Amino acid sequence: MPESVDGAAVALQGGLVSDEWSVTALVRRLSSPVGLADPYAIYREIRGAADAGLPTGRFLFRHADVREALYDRELSSDRVSAILRPLPEDARRAAAPLEQTMRDIIVFSDQPDHRRLRRLMTKAFTPRVVEQAKPAIEKLTHQLLDSLTADGDVVDLHRGLMYPLPALVVSALLGVPEADHQEFQGWALDLVLVVGSGRITPELAQRASRSAVQLRGLLSRLVAERRRAPGPDLLSAMIAAADEGERLTEDELYANALFLMTAGHETATNMLSNGVLSLLRHPDQLELLRGDLSLLGAATEEMLRFEGPVQIAARIADRDREFRGLRLRAGQSVILLLGAANRDPDVFTDPDRFDITRSPNPHLAFSHGMHFCLGAALARAEMEVVVPILLERFPALRLATTEIEWQPTLDFRGPERLLVVP
Numbered sequence: 001m002p003e004s005v006d007g008a009a010v011a012l013q014g015g016l017v018s019d020e021w022s023v024t025a026l027v028r029r030l031s032s033p034v035g036l037a038d039p040y041a042i043y044r045e046i047r048g049a050a051d052a053g054l055p056t057g058r059f060l061f062r063h064a065d066v067r068e069a070l071y072d073r074e075l076s077s078d079r080v081s082a083i084l085r086p087l088p089e090d091a092r093r094a095a096a097p098l099e100q101t102m103r104d105i106i107v108f109s110d111q112p113d114h115r116r117l118r119r120l121m122t123k124a125f126t127p128r129v130v131e132q133a134k135p136a137i138e139k140l141t142h143q144l145l146d147s148l149t150a151d152g153d154v155v156d157l158h159r160g161l162m163y164p165l166p167a168l169v170v171s172a173l174l175g176v177p178e179a180d181h182q183e184f185q186g187w188a189l190d191l192v193l194v195v196g197s198g199r200i201t202p203e204l205a206q207r208a209s210r211s212a213v214q215l216r217g218l219l220s221r222l223v224a225e226r227r228r229a230p231g232p233d234l235l236s237a238m239i240a241a242a243d244e245g246e247r248l249t250e251d252e253l254y255a256n257a258l259f260l261m262t263a264g265h266e267t268a269t270n271m272l273s274n275g276v277l278s279l280l281r282h283p284d285q286l287e288l289l290r291g292d293l294s295l296l297g298a299a300t301e302e303m304l305r306f307e308g309p310v311q312i313a314a315r316i317a318d319r320d321r322e323f324r325g326l327r328l329r330a331g332q333s334v335i336l337l338l339g340a341a342n343r344d345p346d347v348f349t350d351p352d353r354f355d356i357t358r359s360p361n362p363h364l365a366f367s368h369g370m371h372f373c374l375g376a377a378l379a380r381a382e383m384e385v386v387v388p389i390l391l392e393r394f395p396a397l398r399l400a401t402t403e404i405e406w407q408p409t410l411d412f413r414g415p416e417r418l419l420v421v422p
Helices: 008-013 023-031 033-037 039-051 063-071 080-084 089-094 096-103 113-124 127-146 157-162 164-174 178-196 202-228 234-240 250-281 283-291 293-306 376-393
Strands: 312-317 321-323 326-328 333-337 419-421
Touching: 023 033, 023 039, 033 039, 063 312, 063 333, 080 096, 089 096, 089 202, 096 178, 096 202, 096 250, 113 234, 113 250, 127 157, 127 164, 127 376, 157 164, 157 250, 157 376, 164 178, 164 234, 164 250, 164 376, 178 202, 178 250, 202 234, 202 250, 234 250, 250 283, 250 293, 250 376, 283 293, 283 376, 293 376
Parallel strands: none
Antiparallel strands: 312 333, 321 326
16 A cells, blocks of 8 residues: 555656656656557666766656655655645635645655654554454455356456455455445545546546545544444554544544545555556466465565556655755655666566565655555565465466556556456
């Protein structure tokens, strides 16, 4: 569940960089059918241009540079204003509930608020919570596979399994009643669209703001119930979490419960679909894993590196400064190409080769530093439960088509469908 709902697509829209690699040109190329199908070819071009001494603007694509930017505490993660800036003033005012919700989410916070929120969230999101989730992941996976409907001999694993599963898992962890799951997922998806599309409109902002209000209504009821009768769920743990006398405020509870749902929905969905797609596109590696499930841990890391669910992140300079050779003005964004960093030949031997035995594998799919994904263990657990079940239930699993339609988003990478012959 990578902590990376960044709004980097929005940051990419603002301001020009060099003539050779302008923001506008890169957005256009990455958004094209060719760019969506293979952004890594474009990343290689950027690296080649830099190696030739050409300017490449405010893009960081080398592993060391991206890692340092993710670690740097003086680069701000507060991208809420940048995300909402395209809205007319009246629409921005009308979206006040949405803005307040976003400002309370841990991924958009800076120090000292981030340190406090992370300490409290870490006390709630324990390894025990992840272990308790595994039986639910297994049960839900079997249930969703049982209900898959085939179009002839073909099923859509993305829509039938990967899309609903992570949201159902997080809903179960939070203790959201099953009757409310569908609405809860819809509200979470509105936030994903606001943050990840790079194309916020007054209509989307209004809808997402309504969702934030409705979410608050549901969670206020659930929080009141948990305060009266705490349970073993994550929401109860978030309410109870305390550190040096501090607790999550009501607003922070609501906002970060929604964040867990959005992260669990979009990024974990794409992580699962991208990982299975990579295996199916590389039959030799699929058969290697079938023959030796002890490779599952290494395979999970390689699936995350090779086709990461989040390709782009952004950080904002809080003052005029120089960073890794870039001169940044206060308020100016630096764009982190995570997908490029995860295929840096200076770090990964033969980086465009999918190798489930790769070791070491210091990918940045879960970010780095203080924003390292809180849900990384849960995301890995989902992959390590789902993949063996698929291999066991479908011993002849293969792609139904080599043509993959990718989601038209820059931040998030995942297929629209994953058609397979089971």
